[in-house]
Amino acid sequence: SRGEIEKLLSLGVEPYRMSFGNTIKKLEDIKFAYDHGIRMFAVDSEMELEKIAMVAPGSDIYVRISTNGMEDDADWPLTRKFGTSVSHAIELVKYSKTLGLNPIGLSFHVGSQNYNPENWRTAIREASVVFEEAKQFGINMSMINTGGGMPVRYVKDIPTVEQIAKVINEAVEEYLGDNITVIVEPGRSMVGNAxxxxxxxxxxxxxxxxxxxxxxxxxxxxxxxxxxxxxxxxxxxxxxxxxxxxxxxxxxxxxxxxxxxxxxxxxxxxxxxxxxxxxxxxxxxxxxxxxxxxxxxxxxxxxxxxxxxEEFEAKIPEIVEVESETSKE
Missing domain, CATH: 2.40.37.10 (Lyase, Ornithine Decarboxylase; Chain A, domain 1)
Incomplete structure (x- = not known):
């Protein structure tokens, strides 16, 4: 969002390290991002491409595909609101070129708290269809964003980040080949236990x-x-x-x-x-x-x-006591 962009800029994060990953953006927010040096935008529809072409000409775009079925292993599915089919993604990639944009790759999200690492393999295999089809039209894409979904342990046992990363790396090598930039969004798994x-x-x-x-x-x-x-x-x-x-x-x-x-x-x-x-x-x-x-x-x-x-949880009573005393003051 624009607010997140502003926060990152205030922290000194360089615009080239950011991507506008929401597929639903206000026109003025796209322009704000572009004016501040951001050149990478996510899409899953024709109109979003047209908005980007209008106020962020020449930008890099990546298409979000849906992961129907893979979210059965997730606590919180994200497919219905976001993403599009593989066949439609191919059309969006082609359309983006006619608008003067630069299609660089795809993204997906297997659902929040996904417990099955193999779902990342399946999603990358499906994404490879778009990569191959794009090549037939002279479009060589070089980026895959594997989204979030890496779980944190609440009450269920979970696969480790390393196990999921191994599957992602194997799938990228098998289905997409060399010279592919992989972006991941580990989010919850990084901060859940904090x-x-x-x-x-x-x-x-x-x-x-x-x-x-x-x-x-x-x-x-x-x-x-x-x-x-x-x-x-x-x-x-x-x-x-x-x-x-x-x-x-x-x-x-x-x-x-x-x-x-x-x-x-x-x-x-x-x-x-x-x-x-x-x-x-x-x-x-x-x-x-x-x-x-x-x-x-x-x-x-x-x-x-x-x-x-264990150390954090042992410290909780002390925190509660300090906060209680502070509240009385």
């Missing part, structure tokens, strides 16, 4: 046969992904060894959408005032946080130093 969300129980109630726990932060305060199949590991401070029970876990707002899980497994005695931790909450929490309903999102507390997961 944060823990700390919440507090503000109400326990029983509705019919269901036990409900309401927290002081919910879907609108950074836990948006809970309604899209992301399962965080959740613990209650001081009650880690207690017998578990099933709870409906909800946020504090007046919106009925504000329910994280209908089947959360938490200690039976969890009640008013208990501290509830959402582990591996470093990705897509602060960015999703709002002040909806007049309720503030949790503050960000930065812990200095590089800590292991």
């Amino acid at each position: 944060g823990i969300m700390i919440t507090k129980v503000i109400l326990r109630s029983k509705k019919s046969e269901e036990n409900w726990l309401y927290l002081d932060a919910g879907v609108f305060h950074g836990l948006t992904e809970t309604i899209q199949n992301i399962r965080y590991r959740i613990t209650v401070d001081g009650k880690e060894d207690e017998e578990l029970d099933t709870f409906v876990l909800a946020g504090p707002t007046c919106d009925s959408v504000d329910v994280m899980y209908y089947d959360a497994q938490l200690p039976k005695s969890t009640t008013l005032g208990d501290i509830v931790y959402f582990h591996t909450a470093g990705a897509y929490t602060t960015e999703y946080g709002t002040n909806f309903n007049g309720i503030d999102s949790p503050k960000i507390v930065v812990v200095n130093g590089i800590l292991s997961d």
Whole structure:
């Protein structure tokens, strides 16, 4: 987005290292990016190509293809809104040349939290069809963006980044050959375990046969992904060894959408005032946080130093205590 571009520029990142990877861009934002030196743009439609040609002439473009079927192994599919078919991608590559643009390659996304490395191989194999077809029209593309999807461990076992990278490298060599630039977007897998969300129980109630726990932060305060199949590991401070029970876990707002899980497994005695931790909450929490309903999102507390997961979690009670004292002041 334009805001992300501005942030990167303020940090001193050179424009040639950036790409405008959203396939849905405002015309004025494309121009802003171009005027600031960015020359690489993603597309998945004719109109997006025409917009780029209009205000960013001569730019490099890459076409995002969809990965239907491969997202069955992902927690959060991304194909319906983004990407296009292989056959349409070929037409877009050809059309881009008539508009004076420079088609350099393709991108795809196998879905967020994808647990099957072989899906990257399948996507690269499908992308190779476009590369080969483009050559028939004198267009030699040299870049593949394999997107995100590399998972972080919430509650399921995951393949390592190294395992996924091995598949990507093998597939690129087999299907695309030499002199191919590979771009990856590891995102979540890099920062997921860099944060823990700390919440507090503000109400326990029983509705019919269901036990409900309401927290002081919910879907609108950074836990948006809970309604899209992301399962965080959740613990209650001081009650880690207690017998578990099933709870409906909800946020504090007046919106009925504000329910994280209908089947959360938490200690039976969890009640008013208990501290509830959402582990591996470093990705897509602060960015999703709002002040909806007049309720503030949790503050960000930065812990200095590089800590292991165990060291970080051991430090949580200290953080909670310091923050509690600060709030009283």
